[in-house]
Amino acid sequence: xxxxxTEGPVENAAIAAPDLPDxxxxxxxxxxxLVLAEIIYGRVTGKTSYEPRDTFTSLFMxxxxxxxxxxxxxxxxxxxxxxxQFALFDIGWAWWAWPAAFVLDDFAYYWAHRGGHRIRWWWAxxxxxxxxxxxxxxxxxxQTWTGVFTLQFIAISSWLVLMGFPLGMIAFVKAMNLIYQFxxxxxxxxxxxxxxxxxxxxxxxHRVHHSTNPEYLDANYAGVxxxxxxxxxxxxxxxxxxxxxxxxxxxxxxxxxxxxxxHEWFGMVRDVLSARSIGDAVRFVLAPPGWTxxxxxxxxxxxxxxHRAAQAAITAHEAADPSAGTPANTSASAASPAE
Amino acid sequence: MFAVYxxxxxxxxxxxxxxxxxxxxxxxxxxxxxxxSAVAELAADLVTFExxxxxxAPDGRAALAAERGxxxxxxxxxxxxxxxxxxxxxxxxxxxxxxxxxxxxxxxRDITLPRVTIALKNAQTAQSWASRLIGAPxxxxxxxxxxxxxxxxxxxxxx
Numbered sequence: 001x002x003x004x005x006t007e008g009p010v011e012n013a014a015i016a017a018p019d020l021p022d023x024x025x026x027x028x029x030x031x032x033x034l035v036l037a038e039i040i041y042g043r044v045t046g047k048t049s050y051e052p053r054d055t056f057t058s059l060f061m062x063x064x065x066x067x068x069x070x071x072x073x074x075x076x077x078x079x080x081x082x083x084x085q086f087a088l089f090d091i092g093w094a095w096w097a098w099p100a101a102f103v104l105d106d107f108a109y110y111w112a113h114r115g116g117h118r119i120r121w122w123w124a125x126x127x128x129x130x131x132x133x134x135x136x137x138x139x140x141x142x143q144t145w146t147g148v149f150t151l152q153f154i155a156i157s158s159w160l161v162l163m164g165f166p167l168g169m170i171a172f173v174k175a176m177n178l179i180y181q182f183x184x185x186x187x188x189x190x191x192x193x194x195x196x197x198x199x200x201x202x203x204x205x206h207r208v209h210h211s212t213n214p215e216y217l218d219a220n221y222a223g224v225x226x227x228x229x230x231x232x233x234x235x236x237x238x239x240x241x242x243x244x245x246x247x248x249x250x251x252x253x254x255x256x257x258x259x260x261x262x263h264e265w266f267g268m269v270r271d272v273l274s275a276r277s278i279g280d281a282v283r284f285v286l287a288p289p290g291w292t293x294x295x296x297x298x299x300x301x302x303x304x305x306x307h308r309a310a311q312a313a314i315t316a317h318e319a320a321d322p323s324a325g326t327p328a329n330t331s332a333s334a335a336s337p338a339e
Numbered sequence: 340m341f342a343v344y345x346x347x348x349x350x351x352x353x354x355x356x357x358x359x360x361x362x363x364x365x366x367x368x369x370x371x372x373x374x375x376s377a378v379a380e381l382a383a384d385l386v387t388f389e390x391x392x393x394x395x396a397p398d399g400r401a402a403l404a405a406e407r408g409x410x411x412x413x414x415x416x417x418x419x420x421x422x423x424x425x426x427x428x429x430x431x432x433x434x435x436x437x438x439x440x441x442x443x444x445x446x447x448r449d450i451t452l453p454r455v456t457i458a459l460k461n462a463q464t465a466q467s468w469a470s471r472l473i474g475a476p477x478x479x480x481x482x483x484x485x486x487x488x489x490x491x492x493x494x495x496x497x498x
Binding site for chain 2: 028035036043046049050051052056059060067070138212247252255259263267303306307310
């Protein structure tokens with residue numbers, strides 16, 4: 001750790017570490033009350049949707065994620081404590097360090113989250129959060145059991161540690177970030193005023209992120225500030241004419257929490273063991289989800305390309321014959337009765 | 340020990356919430372009402388899919404639809420108040436069998452939808468679809484398959 005002095009900018013480092021509460025633990029009763037409130041709200045208004053087995057699985061995954069965090073979080077803490085000796089600065093507990101840590105952590109979260117969708121090793125853990133076909137407050141709690149194992153948390157946190165932010169501060173702002181991300185997992189709120197939607201991550205933006213509509217895939221990775229998506233070209237607004245279909249491109253046919261937790265790991269191991277070369281084995285782990293050597297499965301990029309081709313065919317067809325409807329080869333049709 | 344109490348309390352809380360969800364209702368088990376609706380689900384999930392040849396279980400809990408111009412078969416099963424779809428290529432399944440009562444049992448290598456039983460109660464229809472699913476030639480010792488919707492028979496998705 002960088003040496004602490006009492007002069008100049010690093011004077012802040014001399015401020016004693018505050019006794020920070022575990023705000024995530026304190027928030028849990030609030031989460032439970034809000035889930036119950038949303039269930040009742042949905043029952044009364046029909047604006048939100050819950051299914052009991054889906055709800056139980058989501059909440060069970062959240063509980064398991066907490067347990068895994070208790071068991072494995074210590075390893076991450078030990079590593080980050082060790083890493084802190086290489087910090088470039090000793091930023092300490094100055095007041096300005098708090099908002100700086102919060103914003104920089106959110107910036108790091110954006111990239112880690114984006115990686116969580118583009119690198120199968122991280123997706124294998126993150127897919128759990130997307131595996132519900134519902135989008136409600138219980139979905140927010142559907143979290144991975146294997147996040148620490150993927151080293152994604154360490155990847156997010158390491159650079160803040162290396163900059164010199166105290167570990168306690170990093171943990172605190174990370175908890176604030178997670179708490180912020182809870183409430184916007186809802187269909188009960190349509191949109192906020194434009195100036196809020198322009199800056200903050202909101203239910204509308206995050207609904208897009210949880211959707212499998214080709215237009216919405218790989219978008220809106222933000223945690224708190226949607227500006228990161230706007231800056232780095234991944235922002236997609238929710239459209240009223242394109243209702244969100246939630247889940248993953250190959251939805252799960254089970255509510256079994258163990259299958260939910262490990263299905264992608266199982267698939268990845270099976271793919272690696274069947275790989276015909278070391279290069280293919282590496283790509284099965286690090287390439288985007290859906291990658292195969294022969295293209296027999298689809299990545300999100302392939303799905304989006306297929307959708308664009310279908311849309312182009314519709315446009316061309318309409319241009320050639322404005323009175324015609326949708327061309328047959330791009331529409332759902334079923335002409336004959338069932339056998 | 341404190342952590343164990345916390346986890347047990349959490350388990351009680353989430354069970355209570357799911358029970359409250361079940362007691363309050365507000366959701367309905369979905370069903371597949373027609374081949375058109377099954378194909379629409381497949382088209383939405385797969386971006387493009389069309390079919391004019393398929394079968395819907397009479398209880399609306401599963402459907403199969405052959406891809407037009409291709410050898411693959413779309414599978415739609417209900418999952419609570421939602422649907423789950425798969426596009427099955429010939430030879431992709433572990434097996435597809437027919438029970439003596441005429442149920443079609445699909446066993447996949449996919450742990451997220453390992454087994455689906457479609458209770459067609461018609462061995463001829465079930466055998467025909469089983470053959471198509473595994474990419475084998477259709478049975479030849481039978482009369483032509485009826486093209487009317489199946490009757491009051493059931494299907495069950497096991498996950």
